[in-house]
Amino acid sequence: MSAAMLELINVSKTFFPGTVNERKALRNVSLSLKSGDFVTVIGSNGAGKTSLFNAICGTFFVDSGKILLGGKDITDMPDYKRAVSIGRLFQDPMKGTAPHLTIEENLALAYGNRGGRHFFAVNRKNRAKFKEMLAALELGLENRMTTQIGLLSGGQRQAVALLMATISEPKLLLLDEHTAALDPATAKKVLEITVSIVEKTKTPTLMITHDIRAALEVGTRTIMMDEGRIILDIEGEERKNMTIEKLLQLYSKESKKQLLNDRMLFEIEKQ
Amino acid sequence: MSLIILGELQTGMIYALMAAGLYVTFRILDIPDLTVEGSFTLGMTVTVMITSAGYPELALLIAIAAGACAGLVTAFLQTKVKIQPILSGIITMTALYSVNMQIMGGKPNISLYSAGADTIFIKFERLTGLSANNSKLLLISLIVAAVIALLILFFKTRVGLKIRATGDNEEMVRSSSINADLTKCLGFAIGNASVALSGGLLCQYQQYADINYAVGMVVVGLASIIIGEAFFGRRSVTIGFISVVVGSTAYRFIIALALQVKLFDPYWLKFISAVIVVIALSLPVLKTYFQKLFARLKNERGNA
Numbered sequence: 001m002s003a004a005m006l007e008l009i010n011v012s013k014t015f016f017p018g019t020v021n022e023r024k025a026l027r028n029v030s031l032s033l034k035s036g037d038f039v040t041v042i043g044s045n046g047a048g049k050t051s052l053f054n055a056i057c058g059t060f061f062v063d064s065g066k067i068l069l070g071g072k073d074i075t076d077m078p079d080y081k082r083a084v085s086i087g088r089l090f091q092d093p094m095k096g097t098a099p100h101l102t103i104e105e106n107l108a109l110a111y112g113n114r115g116g117r118h119f120f121a122v123n124r125k126n127r128a129k130f131k132e133m134l135a136a137l138e139l140g141l142e143n144r145m146t147t148q149i150g151l152l153s154g155g156q157r158q159a160v161a162l163l164m165a166t167i168s169e170p171k172l173l174l175l176d177e178h179t180a181a182l183d184p185a186t187a188k189k190v191l192e193i194t195v196s197i198v199e200k201t202k203t204p205t206l207m208i209t210h211d212i213r214a215a216l217e218v219g220t221r222t223i224m225m226d227e228g229r230i231i232l233d234i235e236g237e238e239r240k241n242m243t244i245e246k247l248l249q250l251y252s253k254e255s256k257k258q259l260l261n262d263r264m265l266f267e268i269e270k271q
Numbered sequence: 272m273s274l275i276i277l278g279e280l281q282t283g284m285i286y287a288l289m290a291a292g293l294y295v296t297f298r299i300l301d302i303p304d305l306t307v308e309g310s311f312t313l314g315m316t317v318t319v320m321i322t323s324a325g326y327p328e329l330a331l332l333i334a335i336a337a338g339a340c341a342g343l344v345t346a347f348l349q350t351k352v353k354i355q356p357i358l359s360g361i362i363t364m365t366a367l368y369s370v371n372m373q374i375m376g377g378k379p380n381i382s383l384y385s386a387g388a389d390t391i392f393i394k395f396e397r398l399t400g401l402s403a404n405n406s407k408l409l410l411i412s413l414i415v416a417a418v419i420a421l422l423i424l425f426f427k428t429r430v431g432l433k434i435r436a437t438g439d440n441e442e443m444v445r446s447s448s449i450n451a452d453l454t455k456c457l458g459f460a461i462g463n464a465s466v467a468l469s470g471g472l473l474c475q476y477q478q479y480a481d482i483n484y485a486v487g488m489v490v491v492g493l494a495s496i497i498i499g500e501a502f503f504g505r506r507s508v509t510i511g512f513i514s515v516v517v518g519s520t521a522y523r524f525i526i527a528l529a530l531q532v533k534l535f536d537p538y539w540l541k542f543i544s545a546v547i548v549v550i551a552l553s554l555p556v557l558k559t560y561f562q563k564l565f566a567r568l569k570n571e572r573g574n575a
């Protein structure tokens with residue numbers, strides 16, 4: 001087995017244990033990501049997808065189990081220390097960028113001192129790099145580098161946020177429904193950008209989506225979560241032969257109940 | 272009259288450093304900081320003592336350091352003890368009153384003039400051979416230009432950028448590897464250092480320090496920031512700092528003019544400052560109100 005970039009071993013997390021509000025967000029989750037893995041994550045509302053990300057990022061500490069990143073045990077590491085090696089994107093485009101800083105300043109913030117030690121955060125050298133990266137987005141942002149990010153559209157902001165999450169060459173990229181708040185055309189564009197960035201940088205990636213078709217088309221592997229468990233993990237041939245219909249059957253078979261939430265039905269009706 | 276203009280220009284620029292310090296916390300970090308009244312006086316008291324002892328330049332350096340410490344205390348109360356921002360500032364400001372009294376040996380005011388102590392202004396006048404007023408204006412301009420330039424440059428460095436990001440999107444900063452508590456502490460230290468330097472300079476300029484001098488100073492600083500933004504708008508930090516200097520000077524002129532034409536007694540100054548700030552802060556609300564009003568009137572006329 002090739003060296004795992006991310007490894008979760010029997011991770012569990014329960015909120016408010018022993019009370020009426022007890023919520024088992026993660027139950028004995030084990031997952032191993034190797035470099036080059038681009039995993040799409042599906043599951044109904046409350047299945048534990050975001051909790052899985054929170055556990056990896058250290059937003060909360062898990063009750064039991066181990067988390068390893070790049071071979072290193074990070075189970076007890078505080079979140080801000082993990083943040084150095086994890087890029088994360090949220091559904092809300094406002095979350096990932098600082099609105100009154102310019103595009104280049106936002107990028108410089110995420111880039112840190114990787115471009116060498118310079119007096120100014122934005123300097124000639126990293127500006128050239130930013131310009132090139134922005135040009136690759138094909139949104140024309142390379143000519144608006146001194147524009148405040150707050151003036152951009154949600155999709156443009158999310159695209160820049162995606163650059164910011166990957167510019168520091170993280171060991172892991174976590175995308176939590178990062179296209180869900182965008183209109184369909186923009187969402188498609190941002191998804192394309194995502195795929196090209198992930199393929200180019202080969203960053204191991206977990207991408208939560210409610211779009212089942214995209215979940216099968218994009219990436220190299222798909223996992224399905226339900227009630228805090230990973231109930232399906234497919235890649236290669238098995239994944240290639242998977243259809244949306246079969247996935248939905250599996251969905252109800254594995255979890256033995258009607259799980260379709262409105263959003264998933266809505267996505268399917270659209271297709 | 273021209274002497275008055277010169278005088279207002281001089282004090283306006285000295286106060287600009289106070290307003291610039293407030294700009295760091297109020298605009299860049301987006302936190303109102305009431306430490307300012309205490310740290311301004313702290314700058315004065317530290318300066319008056321060390322200047323009396325014969326070290327006017329050192330006095331200003333110590334004032335800067337003391338101001339930074341005051342800012343750190345407020346930031347500590349906020350970030351580590353989790354006290355509300357405004358309350359943290361009030362607590363530090365209140366405690367500083369006693370500290371300032373202690374520094375001045377229990378006296379509420381001390382004159383440098385009667386002690387015959389050299390100030391940097393007197394020294395500079397001797398050095399350049401210019402007239403008192405011109406040399407003062409030159410020295411103040413040099414110091415203010417240098418400090419403002421330093422602030423502008425600093426907020427373009429990596430650390431400066433992190434401080435700005437903290438004020439702009441704290442949630443983002445907290446989920447990144449940046450230590451938001453640390454950047455806040457830095458911002459408060461820098462802001463109050465600039466405020467204390469302003470107090471120190473004013474002390475040497477007027478040749479006295481008074482324990483109650485800075486009462487209402489926050490509102491004066493806010494008015495300066497807001498007047499500056501009326502000229503320049505709210506744009507980049509660079510323009511922000513420059514607009515603060517313009518705003519602070521303009522504020523002095525507005526007040527001086529009002530006093531000249533005997534519009535009101537000097538003790539109404541603080542009231543006027545308060546009104547300026549209220550008007551400026553209510554502009555966004557007023558704007559939407561009037562927009563709605565006009566839209567309705569238009570509609571009614573259209574229907575009639």
Ligand SMILES: Nc1ncnc2c1ncn2[C@@H]1O[C@H](COP(=O)(O)OP(=O)(O)OP(=O)(O)O)[C@@H](O)[C@H]1O
Nearest residue numbers: 015023024025043044045046047048049050051052
């Ligand atoms: N901080 C928290 N405190 C209490 N309960 C929580 C917390 N975070 C998550 N939970 C609970 O854990 C369960 C899993 O939530 P999670 O947010 O991981 O779901 P999800 O799969 O991301 O759902 P969605 O598709 O709606 O985003 C839910 O029952 C939720 O109520």
Ligand SMILES: [Mg+2]
Nearest residue numbers: 049050051176
């Ligand atoms: Mg979620």
